[in-house]
Amino acid sequence: MTDQLRRQVTLDEVAERAGVSRSAASRVINNAPHVSKAKRDAVQRAVSDLGYVPNATARALATQQVGAVVLAISSDNSQVFTDPFFAEVAVGVNSVLEETELELVLQLATSTRGQTRLEQVLRTRQADGVMLMSMHGDDPLAQIAENSDVPVVFGGCPVGFEPRYYVDADNRGGARLATEHLVAIGRTRIATITGRMDEGAGTARYKGYQDALAVAGLDASRVVYADFSEESGGRAMEQLLADHPDLDAVFVASDQMAISAMRVLKDSGRTIPGDVAVVGFNDVVLARHTEPPLSTVSQPIQSLGREMARMLLALIAGESPTPLILPTRLVRRASS
């Protein structure tokens, strides 16, 4: 590998070496029709001789397409992305994008600066498409995104409005599954600790809990509102115990919260699942390792990413995909 200072090889050079016009060369690069076999071969040879690689920027300028899509996580708190959830989504997204020519740009829109940038992308088409995760319903970005003329798919349905294109996990169904399971094992005084009610996942999981209890004809009033975070789960559990010392089961809207809830439960002298059965949501790695191992609802996170990417691709191709709800399933372990 000669380490010569090789400046960019251009299409013109390829064309010259192949003895054709730039237009013809361009056609074979984009394998468009109307070019004879002979010239096509000549160009291809020149390409590999010269090690030509098209300049993405120039192409983008000429075609008015950017060649990149952005995966945006909008949040007031950059720590959120630290949740392995997003990493998995990214893996899923990447796996389908890898089959295309599109690049994946990551936008952790945490600061105002990030928000502004995302807004500009949406307004001035600096990307061919956008995947927007974890929008809170009142985020102005949601409206901007929905009215933008760049294709946007939402990851998770924000509370407050239903975007045209989104893929979400069946949070409501999963919560219902979890709660029904609690009913099935004979519990009758079933409480819940909710997530943030300004997030779609939070409200949906709460609704699923209500659904199940309504069907079973049980009381659904043992509820404390929390915010998905570990600490909030512990606090909520204390509250619950104070308000309803007789509860015999609790559906917790996230594993993080469930874990500290279990600790509070144990500290209060209760056994799990003997006195109180616990079911969480998300199936994080940790859930397998708690004492006892935590029953939980698992959602196909990588699929979520994959489907978002696929939907975006469809949108870019001019199709009109329909929203997608991915199934969730109960993973029963020893805590229930």
Place this chain on the structure above:
Amino acid sequence: MTDQLRRQVTLDEVAERAGVSRSAASRVINNAPHVSKAKRDAVQRAVSDLGYVPNATARALATQQVGAVVLAISSDNSQVFTDPFFAEVAVGVNSVLEETELELVLQLATSTRGQTRLEQVLRTRQADGVMLMSMHGDDPLAQIAENSDVPVVFGGCPVGFEPRYYVDADNRGGARLATEHLVAIGRTRIATITGRMDEGAGTARYKGYQDALAVAGLDASRVVYADFSEESGGRAMEQLLADHPDLDAVFVASDQMAISAMRVLKDSGRTIPGDVAVVGFNDVVLARHTEPPLSTVSQPIQSLGREMARMLLALIAGESPTPLILPTRLVRRASS
């Protein structure tokens, strides 16, 4: 917000509205000198009236800079990125990039396709800089990267060669700290379970273990080689117990492995830390929640990301930063 179909506002339009030449308008956009206050104001007014946002693509083509850097995770296995480690690195990187105009593109170079793409980026300058994580020493990409004329900073020092620019955690020092701690609490038959020896972190942690025992004058021959994965940790522990039933401590090169090692230890009837003290590495969330909570070595992962980004920025600015080793520290919990 009128939802008119607004095509891109161009610099020419801004210039015309402001009654100046395109050149002048360009100067004020990039706030370059040589433009009178009057015109500057006029242009600025036009910009905000029209809602002008420069077209990044056109600018990139004209300046021969891309306006984006890539964060590449090279691995044969896309699951690797699922490790929260990378998500944290990404957060760190993002936090410093957010202060600049640069975009962050994510390259999970798992498939051959991804590898090829990364290689092209490196060869044909499709990015202003590259951050390369988790290179195995024999990966040909490492050499390509090192000889590329696009700025590259390595995250973690691959075994086999030392890149010009990298930032790494002090794996060796951390392992030494952990092992010294084991010595300090009176253990004398200290074993280790290593990580993959084709990764820098694997060899460095093993060396740190040897360092500490050499200084203490203790036997460093109780070692089993594993690969960082949870399963391999359990298997290694069984092996260790078979070979050296008398061991009274084990330094495990990752928390994942330590966790299953602890399980094996308990299954064999030993108490932790009574019979055998255990120290892990990484300080994953899980470490706080094991039974007993796991002593471990913690590394500043977000800082790693931040420093990689800063180093890359320096490189792009034409400076020659020196490699950086970030400190690690021992987190003592109940397992030792």
Place this chain on the structure above:
DNA sequence: CAAGAGTCTGGGAGCGCTACCAGTTTCGGC
């Protein structure tokens, strides 16, 4: 008051590629 040093200013030439268009060939069919 003229010369020289700055400071503005707009024209124009690209950056590397695509895409339209008009012109040239080829070829089957009558």
Place this chain on the structure above:
DNA sequence: GCCGAAACTGGTAGCGCTCCCAGACTCTTG
């Protein structure tokens, strides 16, 4: 053997921006 359609072909006009350059203008100075 002539005609129209269809397959080729290369020239050229951009995509939106930066940056060099030559010319015009404003101040200092001696």
